[in-house]
Amino acid sequence: MAGTSNRALVEQPVAQSAKKSAKIRIICQGQSALNAMSDRINQAMRQSDDLMKKFYITTPIYYANGQPHIGHSYTTIAADVHARYHRLRATPVLFATGTDEHGQKVAHSAQAQGMTPQEFVDNIVGSFKQMWQRLHISYDRFIRTTDPHHMAAVQHIFSQLRESGDIYLGEYEGWYCVPCETYLAEVELVDGCCPECGRPVEQVTEQAYFFRTSAYTDRLLEHIESHPDFIQPKSRRNEVLSFVKEGLRDACVSRNRMEWDIPVPGDESQSIYVWFDALINYLSQVGYPDKLDEFNRWWPPQIQIVGKDILTRFHATLWPAMLMALDLPLPDVLFAHGWWITDSGDKISKSKGNILDPYEVALELARISTATTAVAVDSLRYFLLRQITFGLDGSFSWRALLARFNADLANDLGNLLNRTLPLVERYLNGVIPEPGPGAGELSDEIDHARTKFEHELVHSDFSAALTAIWELLSSANKFLDTRGPWALHKDAKQVELEAVIYDVLDCIRVVAIMIEPFMPKVSDEIWQQLGLQSAQIEKRWEDCRALKLPSDITIAPGRPIFPRVDIKRAMDQLQAESEEQSEPTAANTISIDEFKQVELRVGTIVEAHRIPGADKLLRLMVDVGESDTRQIVAGIAQQFNPRELLDVQVIVVTNLEPATIHGVESHGMILAAGADEPEALVITDSKCPPGTIVR
Ligand code: MSP
Helix, strand or coil: CCCCCCCCCCECCCCCCCCCCEEECCCCCHHHHHHHHHHHHHHHHHHHHHCCCCEEEEEEEEEECCCCHHHHHHHHHHHHHHHHHHHHHCCEEEEEEEEEEEHHHHHHHHHCCCHHHHHHHHHHHHHHHHHHHHHCCCCCCCECCCHHHHHHHHHHHHHHHCCCEEEEEEEEEEEEEECCCCEEEEEHHCEECCCCCCCEEEEEEEEEECHHHHHHHHHHHHHHCCCCEEEEEEHHHHHHHHHHCCCCCCCCEEECCCCCCCCCCCCEEEEHHHHHHHHHHHHCCCCCCCCCHHHHHCCCEEEEEEHHHHHHHHHHHHHHHHHHHHHCCCCCCCECCCCCCCCCCEEEECCCCCCCCHHHHHHHHHHHHCCHHHHHHHHHHHHHHHHHEEEEECCCCCHHHHHHHHHHHHHHHHHHHHHHHHHHHHHHHHHHCCCCCCCCCCCCHHHHHHHHHHHHHHHHHHHHHHHHHHHHHHHHHHHHHHHHHHHHHHHCCHHHHCCCCHHHHHHHHHHHHHHCCCHHHHHHHHHHHCCCCCCCCCCCCCCCCCCCCCCCCCCCCCCCCCCCCHHHHHHHHHHHHHHHHHCCEEEEEEECCHHHHEEEEECCCCCCCCHHHCCEEEEEEEEEECCCCEEECCCCCCCCCCHCCCCCEEEEEECCEEEEEEEEEECCCEEEEECCCEEEEEEEECCCCCCCCCC
């Protein structure tokens, strides 16, 4: 029997909408209390669903400057789980995602690949859409910030806020991180560099428009304090609270005009700041400002899921202040999850060059396990949300993935199915029996699992929600072991035999519904093997109760969904392959795509200095275009006199990871000929504008 929750007293909201849902006091003292709790949660959820009559959920819109990776996928899978769960509950759902396509970063990346920005973003958007399809993401809407209706909405809102005085013209003086497109205060810099990406920042002074975020400090504070569920998890809420308590600074929402963004209406010398542009996607994708019927139907979002990196400065402050200025309700919940990091603790991200392609991981898992690709994808979805509590950081490891695959999926889930279906074939001619008098023995466990699942999902605790299902699986497996249908058959106890088999099948049915949000294709496959697909039985959340399995249906067993993996062999194989890949090929060649990853630009040396105590090194300041003059340490002091180098145009590797050489930071490398020592600099044979791409 499943145990009762060990929480003595838990006071929790029961629905996403803190405003609209009642709070209930849950006292877990035994099974009857649990059932009562379940009924109350369901009643409250129904009331809340009725009130909401919709579930609007968003992901951040991802930068269209690189391929989708495991970090983006994590957010999107989490949102997909919520969306699918609410659809199962028959609540109308709008699940929106998209791409953030403006800004210098995108223009730079396009240029580096020899494409126009439009060609470049179209291509990346294709990759995102393909990734979402491959990862079984059921989004309803995909917004692009280059969509004309979005651009019009951004300009409309900008004008409206300028008219209301929330946006004013001022002078911006300070630091700007080009790759992150973020203005930074002196105190926010870490060793003079961007706190987010660690790269050098630029000093800028320019006329710019400001949004009066400061005017909303008190209102925002009041809102956060009076809506305990507005920012989740709690640890992030506390961070945001202390940030807001220090007083919000007005946000600079424009900058000097660039080539690839939205112009400020009526002032073509300025571009709208990409974050102002991007946040508005959440409004424009539901029809703001001109399709008000649609907008009123969906606004506000029930939950917005973001990574922790973009919570405090953007989603939890600038964004609500913008909504307050527009006199619009705030989202019910902002949930900030943690990062997937590498073993060495670095965030997995494009700028760190350590991205992990989730589909590649799934393909590899399919190869190792011989599961289908769809099952492998679902297994990865399961792993990402089960392994780490949503909100915390986690590091990806193959060993952990394979261990979960074997223990949770192949053993607990797969085995239950693989053990039960043959019993139906052997003893019941492959037909689901009537429940009969003794059936319904797993009813309490089912109710407990469902209740716990619902409760955890309200708080986006996916791992705990899955644990609830796995507790049910464990009960069902034990039930099958202890009630031994084999013995019942031997003793000719047909009625009991049918009841036991019915209960286990019924429980598998419930599990198939409950795992659908996490593993939609696995859920379909189980449904199919139970014969429920052919019988056209729909999956509905309200059927997550005992004794709802229809009888007289012929099961359709298939091959095992999760073939067990020999973990030791698989790890050895993966290790050998990764060593093989890191060895140079016989011909020592690289692909054109690998070459394209190296960003080469023409740079003009504008300063050159010796470095005290380092007789081989020079500290160069090199203008690589677009107001980017960077410091590069080069080992050429013995061959070149600093004065000879002034105004020389060299070729610079501009996307090299920064390094500290002899205590001096270096942000790039200049090319020189010579095997061991540099003998000649690689220079251009005629003058080129600094920043010109070298291909
Ligand atoms: N374009 C902005 C968001 C604008 S929303 C109005 C942006 N884009 S992003 O491409 O950098 O992706 C941001 C989101 O991707 C993060 O908030 C997070 O949801 C997810 N992740 C990116 N890398 C991640 C990890 N390594 N781990 C987990 N998620 C991370 O910021």
